[in-house]
Amino acid sequence: MNQTFRVDLRGIVDLLSHHLYTSPQVYARELLQNAVDAITAAHGPDAAARKSGRIVISSADSTDSTGDGSLTVSDNGIGLSEVQVHELLATIGRSSKRDELGFARHEFLGQFGIGLLSCFMVSDSIEVTTRRADEPTVLWHGSSDGSYTVRPATSGEERAEPGTTVTLRPRPGCEHLLTRDAVTELVTHYGAHLPHTVTVDGVRITGGPAPWDRLENEDPAQRRARLEAYCERVFGFTPFDMVDLAAAEAGLRGVAFVLPMPANPAVPAAHRLYLKQMLLSEGAERLLPEWAFFVRCVADTAELRPTASREALYEDSLLENTRDTLGDGLRAWLVRLSRQDPARLREFLRVHHLGVKALALHDDEMLRLVTDFWPMETNVGPLTLAEFRERYGVLRFTPLVDEFRQLAPVAAAQGLAVVNAGYVYDAQIIDRLVTVDRELEAETLRAADLTTHLERLTAAEEQAIAPALAASDRVLARLGCDLLVRSFEPSGLPALYLLDDDTAFQVDLRGAAEQADDVWASILGSFQTTEDPRPRLVLNHRNALARQVLALDDAELRATCLEGLYVQALLLGHHPLRPTDTAVLNQSFLGLIGRAVAGGAR
Known part of the structure; x- marks a missing residue:
């Protein structure tokens, strides 16, 4: 037997407020979205016709307020008939911006049929007064418990023109979100660049130029000053430079502001993105390629798809192509800069x-x-x-x-x-x-x-130091180091410690294996090579001190001096000292002091 799902509206509202939307303040954005879409449906895709659209908002502080803290949002859009009210307003997930209204889905801001539910985050009831063309005015009243009523308007309740009015009465604890200051701030934040006339308590919110607009009779210096002021106000920095962005396929226009200070490439860049001139997100990520972390941009798009929460972009091939196109624009700016400045x-x-x-x-x-x-x-x-x-x-x-x-x-x-x-x-x-x-x-x-680039000794020089060289080799072998003697500049440098990355890795492996248990020693041993690579201490035969050390007859003193030269070479090469090296440093230093003191006493 087929049955239908039963929906707990309170649970849905909780899901929206805690998991889909980041804040109850988005109710203002959703009300604006519905009004804009209604105007779009009424006036069609013609931009000039849409300018006749009006959205009138009266806050709880308005002189026309009923005194119960209510908020009203009215538009002169297409409105709904009684049949559409039953079918669309009372069905979760079915968008009112459907093709039967006469336009393709992408003409509208909303696509998911859940926007009105966001109002339940600030109000326990929603009243909708709507009229479509020659149809009578209809009143719809929905409650957060899942019930609703629909009835024809009585005398004094009718709308004089087609359109819709939404009335919200604040739920306890949300009164502050419906005040004039709060509503003005929210509507300005989300809808300041809408092409329609939007007013809050009689004060117009829209009308100023958007950052991506190119104004008539505005010279480059004036536009730069306007954009710099916008960047300072919105992003908090004076840009190093500005780059106009465009991606025709996505209907995107925008401006990228180049940061004047270094940015962390590991932190995703957050951009300000509008959808059909209404703010979608202040923190849109992945709009630009990952390498473009040195810019922050503001852009408006007509075609990119938002997620259900309308706070991010849906990742699809169009967004990927748009990202590449915008990256090409930034790349072209860099090439231009290399040629012109x-x-x-x-x-x-x-x-x-x-x-x-x-x-x-x-x-x-x-x-x-x-x-x-x-x-x-x-x-x-x-x-x-x-x-x-x-x-x-x-x-x-x-x-x-x-x-x-x-x-x-x-x-x-x-x-x-x-x-x-x-x-x-x-x-x-x-x-x-x-x-x-x-x-x-x-x-x-x-x-x-x-x-291989250092000068080898002559045969006579090698023969002269051969006896001392064998003994010195044994001293350094205890430290895991090989000894070479070469002639090189600067002559003031007595010794050079050479350790490449591969040798260092093998040395660390051997040290770790010696301290690990049998299981780990076996695992580490699998990474070791059959060879026994060692770092090299290269004594400089052009250095007088190095030659004198090799010429010492006292084997113990020669060993102490070699250990001192070894540690000094480590320090000069910025190498870390192992516990063994630290012990050798102390031993050679104190041994040489002891020799000097003993010699002075005699």
């Missing part, structure tokens, strides 16, 4: 380089822009990749910041220019640049590679 582009990049670099990973034009205009850190001073390539030919870089700090001074002394590609996106940008430009020669310089 390079200095201003550099100023922009100093603040928002992360967004542009993210875009450069898959956009050739942005890749060129980053290559030509963004100065990267190198060991010969800040240089763009284009300047570095022009001066040094080979694009030599290191992908880790810590490694760059180790290598930078030594590489520079050997005449090797190196780019620090350890910051976000830099290494990927260089990799992509090599892919795009086949003539570009790039080379990764790692800590282990630097030794």
